[in-house]
Amino acid sequence: MKFAIQVNEGPYQHQATDSAYQFTKAALEAGHEIMRIFFYHDGVNNGTNLTTPPQDDRNVVSRWSELGKQYDLDMVVCVAAAQRRGIVDEGEMQRNGKDAQNIAEGFRISGLGQLIEAGIQSERLVVFGD
Amino acid sequence: MSEQIKKFMYVNRRAPYGTIYAWESLEVVLIGAAFDQDVSLAFIDDGVYQLIKGQDTAEVEMKNFSPTYQALGDYDVTKLFVEKESLEERGLTLEDLMPLTYEDEDDDWAEKDSIRLVSRAELADIMDEQDVFFSF
Numbered sequence: 001m002k003f004a005i006q007v008n009e010g011p012y013q014h015q016a017t018d019s020a021y022q023f024t025k026a027a028l029e030a031g032h033e034i035m036r037i038f039f040y041h042d043g044v045n046n047g048t049n050l051t052t053p054p055q056d057d058r059n060v061v062s063r064w065s066e067l068g069k070q071y072d073l074d075m076v077v078c079v080a081a082a083q084r085r086g087i088v089d090e091g092e093m094q095r096n097g098k099d100a101q102n103i104a105e106g107f108r109i110s111g112l113g114q115l116i117e118a119g120i121q122s123e124r125l126v127v128f129g130d
Numbered sequence: 131m132s133e134q135i136k137k138f139m140y141v142n143r144r145a146p147y148g149t150i151y152a153w154e155s156l157e158v159v160l161i162g163a164a165f166d167q168d169v170s171l172a173f174i175d176d177g178v179y180q181l182i183k184g185q186d187t188a189e190v191e192m193k194n195f196s197p198t199y200q201a202l203g204d205y206d207v208t209k210l211f212v213e214k215e216s217l218e219e220r221g222l223t224l225e226d227l228m229p230l231t232y233e234d235e236d237d238d239w240a241e242k243d244s245i246r247l248v249s250r251a252e253l254a255d256i257m258d259e260q261d262v263f264f265s266f
Contacts, residue, residue: 040154
């Protein structure tokens with residue numbers, strides 16, 4: 001099955017992001033395809049490399065990065081939602097005159113069209129949120 | 131851009147202010163309109179408040195985005211299903227909602243209502259026909 005995943009909630013605040021991760025990992029291990037993971041609303045906070053969770057807790061952000069690297073996942077952070085919440089890559093930094101960037105490894109910033117396209121091209125779009 | 135047409139339904143479940151879900155949902159609808167899919171919106175639970183007429187957000191210093199719903203017709207987003215029971219549970223009627231219309235190109239551009247009042251059971255049947263849901 002060809003899945004697309006949408007993550008609507010931020011890390012630690014809400015379990016949706018954990019469920020999305022666990023679903024994605026289980027689907028990949030079962031041989032399914034994850035054609036895209038789209039981070040929206042506070043879900044964009046999954047893509048900041050500035051998080052420093054306590055050492056005895058899971059690291060939600062680096063966990064995504066590692067899974068992304070292992071399976072070559074397309075992990076997309078919505079640009080409009082990211083701009084509101086301060087998730088910045090090289091291009092956004094220059095475009096908006098910021099002096100820092102914080103996009104985590106394996107994530108890219110792109111538009112909402114990527115979400116619609118995921119809905120069209122996947123066999124199932126699975127939304128994780130409230 | 132797309133090789134096939136799917137039935138997309140955006141399910142709006144929350145009040146327009148208090149959280150950003152409603153506004154960011156509308157942003158997806160507007161972008162999605164460019165993809166020429168078969169789009170509809172459903173308003174259930176507190177989501178029916180998104181369509182209330184006369185919204186005034188000055189006191190809470192939030193952006194009043196309700197006029198954007200009136201532009202949906204121009205984006206060929208013409209099916210807005212409002213659940214009857216959700217209205218009734220909140221003491222609302224169709225009269226409390228913004229009049230939203232579109233021009234039907236298949237009917238000599240006649241102006242028609244975009245809002246369609248449906249029962250919970252009818253909406254369940256409509257949902258059953260969909261291919262893709264975005265739930266906000």
